[in-house]
Amino acid sequence: MNTPELGLPMAVPAEGLPARVRIHEVGARDGLQNEKAVVPVEVKAEFIRRLAGTGLTTIEATSFVHPKWVPQLADAEDLYPAVAGLPVSLPVLVPNERGLDRALALGARRVAVFASATESFAKANLNRTVDEALAMFEPVVRRAKAEDVHVRGYLSMCFGDPWEGAVPVPRVVKVCRALLDMGCDELSLGDTIGVATPGHVTALLTALTEAGVPVSALAVHFHDTYGQALSNTLAALQRGVATVDASAGGLGGCPYAKSATGNLATEDLVWMLQGLGIDTGVDLGRLVATSVWMAAHLGRPSPSRTVRALSHQEQ
Ligand code: HMG
Ligand code: MG
Numbered sequence: 001m002n003t004p005e006l007g008l009p010m011a012v013p014a015e016g017l018p019a020r021v022r023i024h025e026v027g028a029r030d031g032l033q034n035e036k037a038v039v040p041v042e043v044k045a046e047f048i049r050r051l052a053g054t055g056l057t058t059i060e061a062t063s064f065v066h067p068k069w070v071p072q073l074a075d076a077e078d079l080y081p082a083v084a085g086l087p088v089s090l091p092v093l094v095p096n097e098r099g100l101d102r103a104l105a106l107g108a109r110r111v112a113v114f115a116s117a118t119e120s121f122a123k124a125n126l127n128r129t130v131d132e133a134l135a136m137f138e139p140v141v142r143r144a145k146a147e148d149v150h151v152r153g154y155l156s157m158c159f160g161d162p163w164e165g166a167v168p169v170p171r172v173v174k175v176c177r178a179l180l181d182m183g184c185d186e187l188s189l190g191d192t193i194g195v196a197t198p199g200h201v202t203a204l205l206t207a208l209t210e211a212g213v214p215v216s217a218l219a220v221h222f223h224d225t226y227g228q229a230l231s232n233t234l235a236a237l238q239r240g241v242a243t244v245d246a247s248a249g250g251l252g253g254c255p256y257a258k259s260a261t262g263n264l265a266t267e268d269l270v271w272m273l274q275g276l277g278i279d280t281g282v283d284l285g286r287l288v289a290t291s292v293w294m295a296a297h298l299g300r301p302s303p304s305r306t307v308r309a310l311s312h313q314e315q
Contacts, residue, residue, distance in 0.1 A: 007285060007310055009275035018242040020279040022058060023266060024188070024219055025051055027294075029060040029093060030263055031251025033072050035298065041075045043297050045082040050290040051248060052086045055281040056266075059086075060112070063093035064102040080106045091152060095126060100140045104147065111144055112188075113137040114154035115179060117172045120163035121156055121192070134178050141183045153184035154221065158204060160195035169207045176213055186217055188245055191232065194225025194261060198235035205239040219243035222264045224250065224303075229264035230272055237278075244269060249291030249302035265304030267291060284310070 028048050032039050039047075044062075051059050061083060067074035076092070083090060084107060091110035094100045103111055115133055116122040122130045137153075144151045157164075158172045176187055189204065201220070209215060220236040222229035222245070233244055250265030270284050288310045295302045302308065 009271055011274060011277040013277035017237045017276060017278060018240065020242065021237070021273055022243045023056055023269065023280055023282060024091075024243055024245045025056045025059045025248060025266060026221070026245050026263055027051070027248035027251045027266070029062055029073070030245075031247045031249070033063065033070050034252055035072055037298075038072050038074075039297065041078045041082070044075070044079050047248075047290070047294055048079075048083045048090075049086065050286075050293065052083075052088045054286040054290060055283050056088065056287075057281065058089045058091065058110075061090040061092055063095075064099035065093060065095050077102070077106070080108065089150075091150075093154075094140060096136050097139055097143070100143060104149070108149070110150040110152070111140070112152035112154055113140055113179075113184070114156065115175055116156045117167050117175050118157045118161040118164050121161055124163075125156065130175065134175070134182070137179075138182055145183045150186075151184045152186045152188055152219075153179035153182075154188045154190055155179065156190040156192045158189045158196070159191045159200055160193060162193055169204050172204060173207050173211045173213075176208060177211060180213060180217065186219060186243070187213070188219040188221045188243075190221040191223055191229075194223035194228065196222065196232050197228055198231050201232045201235040202239060205236060205241065209239075215240040216242070219245055221245035223252065223261055224264050225261045230268055233264060233269065234272070237276075248287060249294055249307055250304040251294070251298075251302075262303055265291075265302070265306065267304045267306035267310070271306045 062076040062079050063073045092103050092108050094103050094111045122133050126133045141151050218241050222232050246266040246269045247263035248266045250262040252263040270282050273280050288307050291302045291307045292311045
């Protein structure tokens with residue numbers, strides 16, 4: 001137990017949790033891809049620079065997808081070089097070989113493919129069936145690994161889907177196995193529309209462990225639609241997951257999933273982890289200042305409770 005500083009929770013460790021958590025920051029990609037207005041490339045670059053200044057070490061920068069599908073990230077060729085020199089990892093999303101070519105041409109060293117556990121979202125997001133999407137990723141992963149590029153495999157709709165309802169655990173396990181067998185280094189389990197609850201998270205992680213998926217290869221990616229993201233994160237930490245996706249200020253959503261709202265806010269996550277005595281390397285004060293700065297650019301307050309509490313934003 002330590003003495004609390006102003007603006008920080010008192011650290012009271014709990015048993016059975018990882019000593020350190022790596023935060024995979026997705027605000028610049030998952031957050032900004034969902035903004036109605038396109039954020040100018042200079043603002044995005046400054047956002048990423050400020051995020052890097054908070055101690056975050058993995059900052060997802062953008063996506064090399066079809067510009068008509070996600071116009072908000074159509075400036076990837078301008079943005080990536082503007083931030084490439086920062087001393088942090090800057091993963092980028094690539095749906096296919098065309099995306100990989102674009103990313104590799106700019107020197108990207110970490111890429112992410114993004115699969116779906118459901119047919120409806122695979123169609124809406126990638127214009128493919130689940131199997132066709134996996135076939136599209138196979139050469140991407142093979143070529144990336146041949147160049148020693150780190151590959152994350154996202155899996156969306158791991159818990160529920162806006163068109164199909166609840167998603168059976170065995171179906172999620174099957175697509176996870178396919179992504180790992182293809183050569184993905186890491187899997188991020190996405191609750192795209194935020195419907196998961198902690199028991200469901202535990203059940204999925206147990207099933208994945210039983211299917212031989214090492215917990216060290218897993219990350220969790222919670223959206224906070226129903227206010228469950230932090231509880232779900234704690235359930236995942238209790239199962240040994242030590243990589244957590246979050247979005248500064250709680251920015252986010254998904255343009256191809258109607259009911260998706262913002263991701264788990266990075267500030268809310270850091271507050272909880274600091275309270276549990278878990279090391280993240282992130283300076284919470286700087287992070288809050290970054291989200292307040294970004295909120296001013298977007299013209300609305302951050303939905304993060306921690307940002308509001310620490311910045312005394314008007315509600
Ligand atoms: P498609 O229309 O089927 O594309 O879209 P295609 O393969 O038929 O190609 C058509 C044309 O697009 C071709 O040009 C290609 O060259 C071009 P043409 O020969 O006709 O002149 N093209 C591209 N151009 C630039 N960059 C590319 C690219 N690929 C093809 N990479 C496609 C298929 C996958 C491209 C499209 O569906 C797409 O871009 N989808 C991306 C959707 C997306 O980014 N969604 C958000 C990210 S996922 C997410 O947010 C969930 C996550 O956060 C986790 C969670 O919360 O669950 C990760
Ligand atoms: Mg997401």
